[in-house]
Amino acid sequence: MSGVDTPGMIVVGASLAGLHGAEALRLNGYRGRITIVGDEPHRPYDRPPLSKHVLSGELAADATELPQRADLDARWMLGQAVIGLDRHAHTIGLADGAVLAYDKLLVTTGARARPWPVESGGTLGNIFTLRGRDDAARLRAALVAGPSRILIVGAGLIGCEAASCCRSLGLPVTLIDPNLTPLARSLGTWVGGVIADCLKDAGVTYRPNAQVLRFEGDATGRVVRAHLADEHVVEADLVIVALGAVRETGWLKAAGLMADASGLTCDAACRTLDADGAPCPDIYAAGDVARWPISLYGDRLISVEHWGNAVAQGGHAARNMLAPADDQRPYDHLPAFWSSQFGINIKAVGLSEGADTVAIVHGSRASRRFLAVYGREGRSISAVSFDQARWLPAYAEAIRIGGAFPPIRDASDQDRIVSGLPGFPPPRRVSGSQVSGSQVSGSHVSRSDEARHA
Protein backbone atom coordinates (compact mmCIF):
# COMPACT_ATOMS: atom_id res chain seq x y z
CA MET A 1 0.00 0.00 0.00
CA SER A 2 2.82 2.41 0.70
CA GLY A 3 4.94 1.48 -2.29
CA VAL A 4 5.43 4.28 -4.79
CA ASP A 5 4.15 2.38 -7.80
CA THR A 6 0.82 1.54 -6.21
CA PRO A 7 -2.06 3.92 -6.90
CA GLY A 8 -1.96 5.21 -3.33
CA MET A 9 -4.46 7.33 -1.49
CA ILE A 10 -7.05 9.50 -3.17
CA VAL A 11 -8.83 12.30 -1.35
CA VAL A 12 -12.02 13.47 -3.07
CA GLY A 13 -12.91 17.03 -2.01
CA ALA A 14 -10.11 19.59 -1.64
CA SER A 15 -11.22 21.54 1.38
CA LEU A 16 -10.89 21.51 5.15
CA ALA A 17 -11.47 17.83 5.90
CA GLY A 18 -9.59 16.68 2.78
CA LEU A 19 -6.54 18.81 3.54
CA HIS A 20 -6.41 17.70 7.17
CA GLY A 21 -6.87 14.10 6.09
CA ALA A 22 -4.01 14.31 3.59
CA GLU A 23 -1.78 16.00 6.14
CA ALA A 24 -2.57 13.35 8.72
CA LEU A 25 -1.59 10.62 6.26
CA ARG A 26 1.88 12.18 6.12
CA LEU A 27 1.99 12.85 9.87
CA ASN A 28 1.26 9.18 10.45
CA GLY A 29 4.20 8.23 8.27
CA TYR A 30 2.59 7.43 4.93
CA ARG A 31 5.09 7.95 2.12
CA GLY A 32 3.16 6.71 -0.88
CA ARG A 33 1.23 8.70 -3.42
CA ILE A 34 -1.50 11.12 -2.34
CA THR A 35 -3.84 12.58 -4.96
CA ILE A 36 -6.30 15.30 -3.97
CA VAL A 37 -9.16 15.91 -6.40
CA GLY A 38 -11.44 18.90 -6.01
CA ASP A 39 -14.08 20.43 -8.24
CA GLU A 40 -13.42 23.99 -7.13
CA PRO A 41 -10.51 25.59 -8.99
CA HIS A 42 -9.02 26.75 -5.67
CA ARG A 43 -6.59 25.37 -3.15
CA PRO A 44 -8.29 24.52 0.17
CA TYR A 45 -9.53 27.72 1.80
CA ASP A 46 -11.32 28.58 5.00
CA ARG A 47 -15.09 29.17 4.85
CA PRO A 48 -15.95 30.74 8.23
CA PRO A 49 -14.63 34.21 7.30
CA LEU A 50 -16.82 34.26 4.17
CA SER A 51 -20.07 35.00 6.02
CA LYS A 52 -18.30 37.38 8.39
CA HIS A 53 -15.31 39.44 7.25
CA VAL A 54 -15.63 38.84 3.51
CA LEU A 55 -19.22 40.07 3.30
CA SER A 56 -18.34 43.03 5.48
CA GLY A 57 -15.48 43.87 3.13
CA GLU A 58 -12.65 43.47 5.67
CA LEU A 59 -11.14 40.52 3.82
CA ALA A 60 -11.01 39.73 0.13
CA ALA A 61 -12.81 36.56 -0.89
CA ASP A 62 -9.53 34.99 -2.02
CA ALA A 63 -7.64 35.79 1.19
CA THR A 64 -8.50 32.70 3.21
CA GLU A 65 -6.38 29.97 1.62
CA LEU A 66 -5.46 27.51 4.35
CA PRO A 67 -1.89 26.91 5.49
CA GLN A 68 -0.64 23.46 4.68
CA ARG A 69 2.26 21.25 5.58
CA ALA A 70 5.16 21.88 3.32
CA ASP A 71 5.94 18.16 3.09
CA LEU A 72 2.46 17.23 1.92
CA ASP A 73 3.82 16.25 -1.47
CA ALA A 74 0.41 15.63 -2.97
CA ARG A 75 -0.76 15.62 -6.54
CA TRP A 76 -3.48 18.25 -6.79
CA MET A 77 -6.19 17.90 -9.40
CA LEU A 78 -8.29 21.01 -9.02
CA GLY A 79 -11.27 22.10 -11.09
CA GLN A 80 -12.04 18.39 -11.57
CA ALA A 81 -15.35 16.92 -10.46
CA VAL A 82 -15.45 13.26 -9.53
CA ILE A 83 -18.58 11.75 -11.04
CA GLY A 84 -18.45 8.09 -10.11
CA LEU A 85 -16.97 5.42 -7.90
CA ASP A 86 -16.44 1.77 -8.81
CA ARG A 87 -15.71 0.05 -5.50
CA HIS A 88 -14.96 -3.30 -7.08
CA ALA A 89 -12.50 -1.95 -9.63
CA HIS A 90 -11.06 0.48 -7.02
CA THR A 91 -11.41 3.45 -9.34
CA ILE A 92 -13.05 6.84 -9.47
CA GLY A 93 -14.24 8.52 -12.65
CA LEU A 94 -13.68 12.21 -13.39
CA ALA A 95 -15.94 14.53 -15.36
CA ASP A 96 -13.39 14.75 -18.18
CA GLY A 97 -13.49 10.97 -18.63
CA ALA A 98 -10.28 10.17 -16.77
CA VAL A 99 -10.28 7.14 -14.47
CA LEU A 100 -8.02 7.02 -11.42
CA ALA A 101 -7.19 3.94 -9.38
CA TYR A 102 -6.83 4.05 -5.60
CA ASP A 103 -5.72 1.80 -2.80
CA LYS A 104 -7.78 3.72 -0.29
CA LEU A 105 -10.21 6.57 -0.73
CA LEU A 106 -11.10 9.42 1.60
CA VAL A 107 -14.42 11.08 0.78
CA THR A 108 -14.54 14.71 1.91
CA THR A 109 -16.97 16.23 -0.57
CA GLY A 110 -18.78 18.27 2.09
CA ALA A 111 -22.06 19.90 1.25
CA ARG A 112 -23.49 22.60 -0.96
CA ALA A 113 -25.96 25.34 -0.13
CA ARG A 114 -29.57 24.27 -0.51
CA PRO A 115 -30.81 26.22 -3.53
CA TRP A 116 -34.15 27.98 -3.79
CA PRO A 117 -36.49 25.91 -6.02
CA VAL A 118 -36.56 26.98 -9.66
CA GLU A 119 -40.36 26.77 -9.88
CA SER A 120 -40.80 29.39 -7.15
CA GLY A 121 -38.35 31.95 -8.49
CA GLY A 122 -34.99 30.30 -7.91
CA THR A 123 -33.48 31.46 -11.19
CA LEU A 124 -34.24 35.18 -10.74
CA GLY A 125 -31.32 37.59 -10.67
CA ASN A 126 -29.87 38.84 -7.35
CA ILE A 127 -30.82 35.73 -5.38
CA PHE A 128 -27.73 34.32 -3.66
CA THR A 129 -26.61 31.39 -1.59
CA LEU A 130 -23.34 31.31 0.34
CA ARG A 131 -21.09 28.31 0.52
CA GLY A 132 -17.86 28.95 -1.37
CA ARG A 133 -15.51 31.83 -1.93
CA ASP A 134 -16.88 32.53 -5.42
CA ASP A 135 -20.37 32.84 -3.90
CA ALA A 136 -18.96 35.24 -1.33
CA ALA A 137 -17.26 37.36 -4.02
CA ARG A 138 -20.48 37.61 -6.02
CA LEU A 139 -22.59 38.44 -3.00
CA ARG A 140 -20.08 41.00 -1.78
CA ALA A 141 -20.15 42.74 -5.19
CA ALA A 142 -23.95 42.85 -5.08
CA LEU A 143 -23.86 44.36 -1.56
CA VAL A 144 -21.42 47.03 -2.71
CA ALA A 145 -23.87 47.94 -5.49
CA GLY A 146 -26.16 49.23 -2.71
CA PRO A 147 -29.42 47.27 -2.79
CA SER A 148 -32.43 49.10 -1.34
CA ARG A 149 -33.62 46.16 0.77
CA ILE A 150 -32.10 42.77 1.46
CA LEU A 151 -34.21 39.78 2.37
CA ILE A 152 -32.48 36.92 4.14
CA VAL A 153 -34.39 33.65 4.22
CA GLY A 154 -33.38 31.47 7.14
CA ALA A 155 -32.15 32.71 10.55
CA GLY A 156 -29.57 30.00 11.15
CA LEU A 157 -25.90 30.76 11.79
CA ILE A 158 -25.12 31.86 8.23
CA GLY A 159 -28.35 33.87 7.87
CA CYS A 160 -27.69 35.71 11.13
CA GLU A 161 -24.01 36.33 10.34
CA ALA A 162 -25.01 37.71 6.94
CA ALA A 163 -27.66 39.93 8.56
CA SER A 164 -25.04 41.25 10.96
CA CYS A 165 -22.66 42.09 8.06
CA CYS A 166 -25.38 43.77 6.01
CA ARG A 167 -26.32 45.98 8.95
CA SER A 168 -22.68 46.88 9.54
CA LEU A 169 -22.72 48.14 5.96
CA GLY A 170 -25.84 50.17 6.74
CA LEU A 171 -28.06 48.17 4.37
CA PRO A 172 -31.75 47.59 5.23
CA VAL A 173 -32.41 43.94 6.09
CA THR A 174 -35.47 41.76 6.60
CA LEU A 175 -34.79 38.32 8.06
CA ILE A 176 -37.46 35.62 7.76
CA ASP A 177 -37.63 32.33 9.62
CA PRO A 178 -40.37 29.81 10.43
CA ASN A 179 -39.41 29.82 14.12
CA LEU A 180 -40.10 32.26 16.92
CA THR A 181 -36.47 33.36 17.25
CA PRO A 182 -33.25 33.11 15.23
CA LEU A 183 -30.99 30.09 15.83
CA ALA A 184 -33.97 28.18 17.21
CA ARG A 185 -32.70 24.85 15.90
CA SER A 186 -29.18 25.15 17.23
CA LEU A 187 -29.80 27.01 20.50
CA GLY A 188 -33.55 26.92 21.16
CA THR A 189 -35.82 29.96 21.45
CA TRP A 190 -34.92 30.71 25.09
CA VAL A 191 -31.34 31.55 24.12
CA GLY A 192 -32.34 32.54 20.57
CA GLY A 193 -34.36 35.36 22.08
CA VAL A 194 -31.10 37.12 22.91
CA ILE A 195 -30.21 37.17 19.21
CA ALA A 196 -33.73 38.39 18.43
CA ASP A 197 -32.99 41.37 20.72
CA CYS A 198 -29.66 41.95 18.97
CA LEU A 199 -31.43 41.96 15.61
CA LYS A 200 -33.87 44.54 16.84
CA ASP A 201 -31.12 46.79 18.23
CA ALA A 202 -29.18 46.46 14.98
CA GLY A 203 -32.23 47.56 12.99
CA VAL A 204 -32.99 44.23 11.31
CA THR A 205 -36.67 43.58 10.64
CA TYR A 206 -37.15 40.05 11.93
CA ARG A 207 -40.25 38.17 10.81
CA PRO A 208 -40.73 35.11 12.98
CA ASN A 209 -43.10 32.25 12.16
CA ALA A 210 -42.97 33.23 8.51
CA GLN A 211 -42.35 31.34 5.30
CA VAL A 212 -41.54 32.55 1.82
CA LEU A 213 -43.63 30.84 -0.83
CA ARG A 214 -42.13 32.37 -3.94
CA PHE A 215 -40.12 35.23 -5.38
CA GLU A 216 -41.33 37.58 -8.05
CA GLY A 217 -39.09 39.28 -10.60
CA ASP A 218 -39.28 42.39 -12.76
CA ALA A 219 -39.20 42.51 -16.57
CA THR A 220 -35.41 42.07 -16.56
CA GLY A 221 -35.67 38.92 -14.46
CA ARG A 222 -34.34 40.42 -11.22
CA VAL A 223 -36.03 39.69 -7.94
CA VAL A 224 -38.27 42.48 -6.63
CA ARG A 225 -40.39 40.93 -3.91
CA ALA A 226 -41.20 37.81 -1.92
CA HIS A 227 -44.65 36.39 -1.29
CA LEU A 228 -45.12 34.89 2.14
CA ALA A 229 -47.40 32.09 3.28
CA ASP A 230 -49.40 34.57 5.39
CA GLU A 231 -50.10 36.51 2.16
CA HIS A 232 -47.81 39.36 3.13
CA VAL A 233 -45.34 40.68 0.59
CA VAL A 234 -41.77 41.78 1.30
CA GLU A 235 -40.15 44.12 -1.22
CA ALA A 236 -36.49 43.18 -1.71
CA ASP A 237 -34.02 43.64 -4.56
CA LEU A 238 -31.43 41.29 -3.11
CA VAL A 239 -32.14 37.91 -1.51
CA ILE A 240 -29.83 35.66 0.46
CA VAL A 241 -31.15 32.13 0.73
CA ALA A 242 -29.68 30.56 3.89
CA LEU A 243 -31.63 27.32 4.14
CA GLY A 244 -28.87 24.98 5.11
CA ALA A 245 -26.92 22.53 3.05
CA VAL A 246 -27.31 19.38 1.02
CA ARG A 247 -24.58 16.77 1.36
CA GLU A 248 -22.52 16.22 -1.81
CA THR A 249 -23.26 12.56 -2.34
CA GLY A 250 -24.80 12.67 -5.84
CA TRP A 251 -21.61 11.30 -7.38
CA LEU A 252 -21.97 8.19 -5.20
CA LYS A 253 -25.46 7.34 -6.43
CA ALA A 254 -24.43 4.17 -8.23
CA ALA A 255 -21.62 3.24 -5.83
CA GLY A 256 -23.69 0.94 -3.62
CA LEU A 257 -22.96 2.88 -0.44
CA MET A 258 -25.38 4.12 2.20
CA ALA A 259 -25.56 7.64 0.90
CA ASP A 260 -28.27 10.21 0.30
CA ALA A 261 -28.79 13.96 0.48
CA SER A 262 -28.39 13.81 4.27
CA GLY A 263 -24.98 12.21 4.24
CA LEU A 264 -22.73 9.27 3.64
CA THR A 265 -23.13 6.78 6.48
CA CYS A 266 -20.00 5.52 8.22
CA ASP A 267 -19.24 3.28 11.14
CA ALA A 268 -17.62 4.67 14.26
CA ALA A 269 -14.18 4.25 12.65
CA CYS A 270 -15.06 6.56 9.71
CA ARG A 271 -15.38 3.63 7.27
CA THR A 272 -18.25 4.06 4.85
CA LEU A 273 -20.99 1.43 4.88
CA ASP A 274 -22.19 -0.44 1.84
CA ALA A 275 -25.89 -0.83 1.06
CA ASP A 276 -26.05 -3.87 3.34
CA GLY A 277 -24.50 -1.96 6.22
CA ALA A 278 -21.07 -3.63 6.05
CA PRO A 279 -18.04 -1.35 6.43
CA CYS A 280 -15.90 -0.82 3.32
CA PRO A 281 -12.32 -1.34 4.49
CA ASP A 282 -10.86 0.99 1.86
CA ILE A 283 -13.36 3.87 1.66
CA TYR A 284 -13.46 6.42 4.48
CA ALA A 285 -15.34 9.66 4.89
CA ALA A 286 -14.95 12.79 7.01
CA GLY A 287 -16.30 16.30 7.46
CA ASP A 288 -19.68 17.70 6.51
CA VAL A 289 -20.49 14.79 4.18
CA ALA A 290 -20.09 12.08 6.82
CA ARG A 291 -22.77 10.70 9.10
CA TRP A 292 -21.69 8.42 11.90
CA PRO A 293 -22.85 6.97 15.23
CA ILE A 294 -21.72 9.32 18.01
CA SER A 295 -20.96 7.36 21.16
CA LEU A 296 -21.40 10.30 23.52
CA TYR A 297 -25.06 10.54 22.50
CA GLY A 298 -26.04 6.89 22.45
CA ASP A 299 -24.65 6.07 19.01
CA ARG A 300 -27.20 8.28 17.31
CA LEU A 301 -26.33 8.80 13.65
CA ILE A 302 -25.35 12.41 13.13
CA SER A 303 -23.46 14.65 10.79
CA VAL A 304 -21.72 17.69 12.20
CA GLU A 305 -21.41 20.59 9.81
CA HIS A 306 -18.80 22.53 11.73
CA TRP A 307 -15.15 23.41 11.24
CA GLY A 308 -13.77 21.50 14.22
CA ASN A 309 -15.32 18.25 13.07
CA ALA A 310 -13.88 18.51 9.57
CA VAL A 311 -10.40 18.99 11.03
CA ALA A 312 -10.63 16.24 13.64
CA GLN A 313 -12.50 13.68 11.58
CA GLY A 314 -10.25 14.18 8.55
CA GLY A 315 -7.27 13.42 10.75
CA HIS A 316 -8.93 10.48 12.45
CA ALA A 317 -10.05 8.85 9.21
CA ALA A 318 -6.53 9.18 7.81
CA ARG A 319 -5.08 7.50 10.89
CA ASN A 320 -7.48 4.58 10.47
CA MET A 321 -6.76 4.36 6.73
CA LEU A 322 -3.19 3.45 7.63
CA ALA A 323 -4.03 1.14 10.52
CA PRO A 324 -4.65 -2.61 10.26
CA ALA A 325 -8.21 -3.95 10.35
CA ASP A 326 -7.92 -4.95 14.01
CA ASP A 327 -6.83 -1.46 15.07
CA GLN A 328 -9.61 0.74 13.71
CA ARG A 329 -10.16 3.28 16.46
CA PRO A 330 -13.59 4.80 16.98
CA TYR A 331 -13.91 8.51 16.35
CA ASP A 332 -14.71 10.09 19.67
CA HIS A 333 -15.87 13.63 19.09
CA LEU A 334 -17.50 16.35 21.12
CA PRO A 335 -19.16 18.61 18.53
CA ALA A 336 -18.33 22.31 18.83
CA PHE A 337 -18.76 25.49 16.85
CA TRP A 338 -18.24 29.22 17.05
CA SER A 339 -19.95 32.13 15.40
CA SER A 340 -19.59 35.86 15.67
CA GLN A 341 -22.45 38.21 14.97
CA PHE A 342 -23.67 41.57 16.23
CA GLY A 343 -20.35 41.96 18.05
CA ILE A 344 -20.92 38.82 20.15
CA ASN A 345 -18.66 35.80 20.22
CA ILE A 346 -20.83 32.68 20.36
CA LYS A 347 -19.25 29.32 21.14
CA ALA A 348 -20.99 26.03 21.72
CA VAL A 349 -20.09 22.45 22.63
CA GLY A 350 -22.17 19.30 22.54
CA LEU A 351 -25.50 18.51 20.92
CA SER A 352 -28.49 20.29 22.38
CA GLU A 353 -31.09 18.22 20.56
CA GLY A 354 -33.47 16.64 23.04
CA ALA A 355 -32.59 19.03 25.88
CA ASP A 356 -35.40 19.42 28.42
CA THR A 357 -33.91 22.31 30.42
CA VAL A 358 -31.44 25.12 29.92
CA ALA A 359 -29.80 27.04 32.75
CA ILE A 360 -27.72 30.20 32.85
CA VAL A 361 -24.70 29.35 35.00
CA HIS A 362 -22.67 32.53 34.42
CA GLY A 363 -23.81 36.02 33.53
CA SER A 364 -27.29 36.85 32.33
CA ARG A 365 -29.30 36.92 29.15
CA ALA A 366 -30.09 40.60 29.75
CA SER A 367 -26.38 41.51 29.68
CA ARG A 368 -25.86 39.33 26.58
CA ARG A 369 -22.85 37.83 28.32
CA PHE A 370 -23.60 34.42 29.71
CA LEU A 371 -22.93 30.74 29.67
CA ALA A 372 -25.92 28.45 29.34
CA VAL A 373 -25.89 24.70 29.92
CA TYR A 374 -28.50 22.41 28.39
CA GLY A 375 -29.64 19.37 30.31
CA ARG A 376 -31.54 16.25 29.54
CA GLU A 377 -32.85 13.93 32.20
CA GLY A 378 -30.45 15.36 34.79
CA ARG A 379 -27.33 15.18 32.59
CA SER A 380 -25.47 18.04 30.96
CA ILE A 381 -25.55 17.55 27.21
CA SER A 382 -24.38 20.85 25.73
CA ALA A 383 -23.39 24.41 26.54
CA VAL A 384 -23.26 27.74 24.76
CA SER A 385 -21.37 30.88 25.68
CA PHE A 386 -22.08 34.43 24.59
CA ASP A 387 -18.88 36.41 25.24
CA GLN A 388 -17.94 34.05 28.09
CA ALA A 389 -15.62 31.69 26.23
CA ARG A 390 -13.21 31.25 29.11
CA TRP A 391 -15.77 29.23 31.06
CA LEU A 392 -16.58 26.88 28.24
CA PRO A 393 -13.74 24.32 28.52
CA ALA A 394 -14.77 23.35 32.07
CA TYR A 395 -18.31 22.66 30.92
CA ALA A 396 -17.10 20.84 27.83
CA GLU A 397 -15.36 18.43 30.16
CA ALA A 398 -18.53 17.90 32.19
CA ILE A 399 -20.47 17.20 29.00
CA ARG A 400 -17.86 14.77 27.79
CA ILE A 401 -18.24 12.66 30.92
CA GLY A 402 -22.03 12.97 30.97
CA GLY A 403 -21.92 14.95 34.22
CA ALA A 404 -24.92 15.99 36.27
CA PHE A 405 -27.11 18.91 35.26
CA PRO A 406 -26.54 21.66 36.10
CA PRO A 407 -22.82 20.91 36.38
CA ILE A 408 -20.13 22.23 38.75
CA ARG A 409 -22.57 24.24 40.78
CA ASP A 410 -19.93 25.54 43.15
CA ALA A 411 -18.02 27.18 40.37
CA SER A 412 -21.00 29.18 39.23
CA ASP A 413 -20.99 32.88 40.05
CA GLN A 414 -24.77 32.94 40.31
CA ASP A 415 -26.72 33.34 43.53
CA ARG A 416 -29.61 31.58 41.92
CA ILE A 417 -29.45 29.59 38.71
CA VAL A 418 -32.01 30.83 36.21
CA SER A 419 -33.40 28.07 34.06
CA GLY A 420 -36.10 27.57 31.49
CA LEU A 421 -37.41 25.40 28.74
CA PRO A 422 -34.99 25.51 25.82
CA GLY A 423 -37.73 25.90 23.22
CA PHE A 424 -36.52 23.73 20.37
CA PRO A 425 -38.80 23.47 17.33
CA PRO A 426 -40.19 19.97 16.69
CA PRO A 427 -37.72 17.73 14.85
CA ARG A 428 -37.78 17.82 11.09
CA ARG A 429 -38.16 14.79 8.93
CA VAL A 430 -34.92 13.74 7.27
CA SER A 431 -34.95 15.08 3.73
CA GLY A 432 -33.93 13.35 0.54
CA SER A 433 -34.30 9.74 -0.43
CA GLN A 434 -33.84 7.55 2.58
CA VAL A 435 -30.90 5.32 3.10
CA SER A 436 -31.59 1.64 2.95
CA GLY A 437 -31.73 -0.30 6.16
CA SER A 438 -32.92 0.99 9.46
CA GLN A 439 -30.47 3.80 10.09
CA VAL A 440 -32.59 6.64 8.85
CA SER A 441 -32.92 8.67 12.01
CA GLY A 442 -29.92 10.87 11.32
CA SER A 443 -29.90 14.38 12.67
CA HIS A 444 -27.85 17.35 11.63
CA VAL A 445 -25.91 19.92 13.44
CA SER A 446 -26.18 22.44 10.75
CA ARG A 447 -25.10 26.00 10.32
CA SER A 448 -28.07 27.54 8.57
CA ASP A 449 -30.76 24.98 8.58
CA GLU A 450 -33.55 26.90 10.19
CA ALA A 451 -36.10 27.72 7.56
CA ARG A 452 -37.81 25.42 5.15
CA HIS A 453 -40.28 26.76 2.69
CA ALA A 454 -41.97 23.52 1.69
Add this chain to the structure above:
Amino acid sequence: MTLVPQTIDDAEVPLRVVVDLNRCQGYAQCCFAAPGVFDVRGHEILFYDPAPPRARRGEIERAVHACPVRAIRMQAEPGVTQ
Protein backbone atom coordinates in the same frame (compact mmCIF):
# COMPACT_ATOMS: atom_id res chain seq x y z
CA MET B 1 -6.37 17.86 -16.34
CA THR B 2 -5.19 20.63 -14.07
CA LEU B 3 -2.05 19.85 -12.17
CA VAL B 4 -1.29 22.73 -9.90
CA PRO B 5 2.28 23.03 -8.65
CA GLN B 6 2.27 23.25 -4.90
CA THR B 7 5.21 25.31 -3.80
CA ILE B 8 4.93 28.72 -2.28
CA ASP B 9 8.18 30.38 -3.29
CA ASP B 10 7.18 33.75 -4.62
CA ALA B 11 8.03 36.68 -2.34
CA GLU B 12 4.78 38.30 -3.39
CA VAL B 13 2.74 35.39 -2.11
CA PRO B 14 1.40 36.18 1.35
CA LEU B 15 1.84 34.04 4.44
CA ARG B 16 -1.05 31.78 5.31
CA VAL B 17 -2.56 31.93 8.77
CA VAL B 18 -5.49 30.16 10.35
CA VAL B 19 -6.68 30.19 13.95
CA ASP B 20 -8.70 27.40 15.50
CA LEU B 21 -11.42 29.57 17.00
CA ASN B 22 -12.88 26.67 18.95
CA ARG B 23 -9.63 26.57 20.89
CA CYS B 24 -8.96 30.30 21.04
CA GLN B 25 -9.77 31.80 24.43
CA GLY B 26 -9.55 35.41 23.29
CA TYR B 27 -6.80 36.31 25.74
CA ALA B 28 -5.09 38.40 23.06
CA GLN B 29 -1.44 37.37 23.54
CA CYS B 30 -1.22 37.12 19.75
CA CYS B 31 -2.40 40.72 19.42
CA PHE B 32 0.55 41.93 21.49
CA ALA B 33 2.99 39.82 19.50
CA ALA B 34 1.64 40.74 16.06
CA PRO B 35 -0.65 43.75 16.40
CA GLY B 36 -1.09 44.27 12.67
CA VAL B 37 -2.30 40.71 12.14
CA PHE B 38 -4.43 39.84 15.17
CA ASP B 39 -7.00 42.03 16.84
CA VAL B 40 -9.60 41.32 19.54
CA ARG B 41 -12.90 43.02 18.88
CA GLY B 42 -15.70 43.56 21.33
CA HIS B 43 -15.19 41.39 24.40
CA GLU B 44 -13.53 38.41 22.77
CA ILE B 45 -13.94 38.13 19.00
CA LEU B 46 -10.54 37.41 17.48
CA PHE B 47 -10.14 38.93 14.03
CA TYR B 48 -7.01 38.04 12.09
CA ASP B 49 -5.57 38.51 8.64
CA PRO B 50 -5.35 35.06 7.04
CA ALA B 51 -3.02 36.35 4.32
CA PRO B 52 -0.56 38.72 5.97
CA PRO B 53 2.49 40.08 4.13
CA ARG B 54 5.75 38.14 4.39
CA ALA B 55 7.37 40.99 6.32
CA ARG B 56 5.21 40.01 9.31
CA ARG B 57 6.67 36.55 9.56
CA GLY B 58 8.78 37.13 12.68
CA GLU B 59 5.90 38.72 14.57
CA ILE B 60 3.54 35.91 13.66
CA GLU B 61 6.06 33.29 14.72
CA ARG B 62 6.14 35.01 18.10
CA ALA B 63 2.34 34.97 18.18
CA VAL B 64 2.28 31.25 17.37
CA HIS B 65 4.52 30.61 20.38
CA ALA B 66 2.77 33.10 22.64
CA CYS B 67 -0.66 31.54 22.17
CA PRO B 68 -1.35 29.56 25.36
CA VAL B 69 -3.66 27.11 23.61
CA ARG B 70 -1.59 26.79 20.41
CA ALA B 71 -4.52 27.79 18.25
CA ILE B 72 -2.53 29.60 15.55
CA ARG B 73 -1.08 27.94 12.52
CA MET B 74 1.09 29.62 9.91
CA GLN B 75 2.59 28.50 6.65
CA ALA B 76 5.58 30.58 5.71
CA GLU B 77 7.21 28.57 2.94
CA PRO B 78 7.84 25.01 1.84
CA GLY B 79 9.51 23.16 4.68
CA VAL B 80 8.21 25.45 7.40
CA THR B 81 4.69 24.99 8.63
CA GLN B 82 4.19 25.88 12.25
